[in-house]
Amino acid sequence: MNYVLGSLLFVFIAVSIYQQVQGQKNLAGQLVLIKQQLQHHTVWVVLASLVLMLCNWGIEALKWQRLASQMGPLSYGQAVKSVVAGVAFTMLTPNRMGEYLGRMLYFKEGSRVRAATLTLVGSLSQLIVTLFAGIVGLAALKWSMAAAPTPHPAFSVLLFNVLMWGTAMLLTIGALFYFNLHWVIAALEKIPRIAKYAYFIHLIGQISHVELLRLLLLSGLRYVVFLLQYLLFFSVFGVEASFAQLLAGTAVMFLMLAAIPTIALAELGIRGKASLFIFGFFSSNVLGILAATAGVWMINIILPAIAGSLLLLGIKLYDKS
Numbered sequence: 001m002n003y004v005l006g007s008l009l010f011v012f013i014a015v016s017i018y019q020q021v022q023g024q025k026n027l028a029g030q031l032v033l034i035k036q037q038l039q040h041h042t043v044w045v046v047l048a049s050l051v052l053m054l055c056n057w058g059i060e061a062l063k064w065q066r067l068a069s070q071m072g073p074l075s076y077g078q079a080v081k082s083v084v085a086g087v088a089f090t091m092l093t094p095n096r097m098g099e100y101l102g103r104m105l106y107f108k109e110g111s112r113v114r115a116a117t118l119t120l121v122g123s124l125s126q127l128i129v130t131l132f133a134g135i136v137g138l139a140a141l142k143w144s145m146a147a148a149p150t151p152h153p154a155f156s157v158l159l160f161n162v163l164m165w166g167t168a169m170l171l172t173i174g175a176l177f178y179f180n181l182h183w184v185i186a187a188l189e190k191i192p193r194i195a196k197y198a199y200f201i202h203l204i205g206q207i208s209h210v211e212l213l214r215l216l217l218l219s220g221l222r223y224v225v226f227l228l229q230y231l232l233f234f235s236v237f238g239v240e241a242s243f244a245q246l247l248a249g250t251a252v253m254f255l256m257l258a259a260i261p262t263i264a265l266a267e268l269g270i271r272g273k274a275s276l277f278i279f280g281f282f283s284s285n286v287l288g289i290l291a292a293t294a295g296v297w298m299i300n301i302i303l304p305a306i307a308g309s310l311l312l313l314g315i316k317l318y319d320k321s
Contacts, residue, residue: 045236049299052229059222067118070203082106088308094263113200125219130258131171137251138164233292241282249278
């Protein structure tokens with residue numbers, strides 16, 4: 001699926017983006033602007049983006065360390081290694097499922113499945129933050145475009161209202177589920193066919209509300225880092241829009257990416273199409289939007305994946321016993 005369907009999907013999206021880029025009126029001017037920006041800001045942009053990338057995955061490692069502590073002590077260094085190894089596995093699996101595989105490898109046999117189930121809690125906390133910020137972003141974009149003297153032809157109040165209410169419903173369900181995990185696990189353990197697997201999910205129900213709130217705060221902090229990364233690259237590549245529009249647009253783009261199933265090889269193309277759809281409402285700098293999206297993807301995903309693939313060389317899959 002990943003190598004065949006993913007490759008075909010990437011080619012299809014890449015051709016679509018290429019046609020959209022070629023249709024721009026001031027294509028040559030945009031290329032000159034990007035080259036000038038890179039010449040003047042290369043060093044500090046690279047340093048700032050690397051620092052933000054380290055903050056991003058450092059926060060995720062702290063989340064994982066707190067979750068994994070339900071099973072026993074885990075050093076922060078081990079947490080970082082397992083998170084980065086998970087990023088490497090995402091390049092081989094659809095929809096980032098490889099994150100679970102990478103994190104499992106740093107636990108002993110017999111406890112790896114339990115470790116994988118704990119990652120679901122961290123993913124849910126990040127999703128709740130993404131949904132909440134997405135609603136705020138949708139509301140801000142709706143107000144901004146409705147107030148414009150000449151609304152964008154693709155703008156639809158009905159579509160934005162449907163997206164807002166649908167996201168609000170998902171957020172409510174997700175929050176209720178998240179803060180009542182102990183009830184959910186207790187109910188599942190009463191089902192005969194699931195009861196025999198209760199050992200693997202029992203730890204989830206033991207996470208306290210205080211710890212769940214801490215995980216949610218860390219997810220919010222990581223989300224802020226995401227926003228800063230995009231704002232940095234949008235600024236460098238000359239995407240002209242107000243600060244509020246860039247924030248709202250990025251939040252809506254994250255919401256779209258959370259909702260769209262992705263395949264690793266097609267992920268960059270999907271991110272590109274999503275960013276062009278959202279930021280195309282208030283910016284005509286197609287190349288700048290694509291360059292910013294690709295830059296964040298390279299820094300956030302490719303570099304950690306390379307590091308994770310090197311770490312995997314030293315992992316022992318099975319104990320000698």
